[in-house]
Amino acid sequence: MKALVLYYSRTGVTEKMARTIARSLQEEGISVDLFNVTQFPLETLPSYDLIVVGSPTYYGTMAAEVKKFLDESVRFHGDLEGRIGGA
Helix, strand or coil: CEEEEEECCCCCHHHHHHHHHHHHHHHCCCEEEEEEHHHCCHHHHHHCCEEEEECCEECCEECHHHHHHHHHHHHHHHHHCCCEEEC
């Protein structure tokens, strides 16, 4: 299984949580790639079996950088059927 942990973090708190999640998955024997959402090569998204996205909240909503990623990922939604996801 190949996992992707994506995050955006302005202060480092969400990054710390993403690193903790990635480490826990690795301890279970899962191959993990960890990326800041602003540096992730979107075209590789369909190659992952498990996708976790982390974002801080601002005024009750996700960071604009994460929203941009989700909006741009729409073109892959058909290719992601059957994948495991979390936020």
